[in-house]
Amino acid sequence: MNIDPELEAFIPLFPKDDLTDPVAARKSLAELAAAAPTPDTAGLQIEDRAVPADPEVPVRIYRPHEAQGTIVWLRGGGFVMGDLDTEHPWAARLADDSGAVVVSVGYRRAPEHRFPAALDDAYAALAWTAAHAAELGTDPGRIAVGGQAAGAGLAAAVALRARDEHGPSIRFQLLNQPALDDRQDTWSARNFTSTPFMTRGKVTASWRHYLDGTPATLYAAPARAADLSGLPPAYIATAEFDPNRDEAIGYAQRLLQADVPTELHQWPGTFHGSWAVPSAGVSQRQIAELTAALRRALTR
16 A cells, blocks of 8 residues: 555554444543643634434534625544544534534434434534524524544435435535445445555444444445435545445536535545645645635635
């Protein structure tokens, strides 16, 4: 693998958990997040809220000055790991760099809460955000959904559900290294079995925890959707050495074939989650592209 030299040195620092033990994996991620540099939040108003649902959904809201739009943001973590605190450094940076209000969603985690719990939480957060746009100080017509990895897959599923149920209007999808297909039959899924941080075994465990043997629908694995027409415009970013790479590229191609405006950026020399190495030049470019794409979508 021709991995970017600035990233290669950090590979040993990424968690080695294979997701067979969700509790241990969550602990490792929490320790990694706690060691991350403290984000500069001086320009943000940050508030924890509870979205009315059954059960309530915790959200953390990041409001920059004079924001024009909002993104409902869904963390990564293989459906198993992460919470509002582990996502805090990235959510704060996303709000600060994009100028968007970020509603970071503390959706329920598998295996304790399996599909569709996380999707229900994400959709409740979208509905609440749309209903409270005035309170958030933004335009209800400028709402995006987005996320990273499993969270990006959830964001894609939220967009499908909103389309099918005539739910809140979504202006844009921001999908960073999305997990979209439980079948694992693409070239990258079959060949990238032991790539840094994300392995085939880890992907398998993630879907097993999330689905618990339940047959996947399009709302669990959006790549299974037969019809992608009528979905919001999308920005999709993929990593070169990622088992999920080709399912995301295929999804972008199908969006384009369905007349959905789509921007696809494949980052050479990267691996799943490597954008989290902020000192690497390629990571800085990735983050700049993501936040710029969101800003463009919400302000034009």
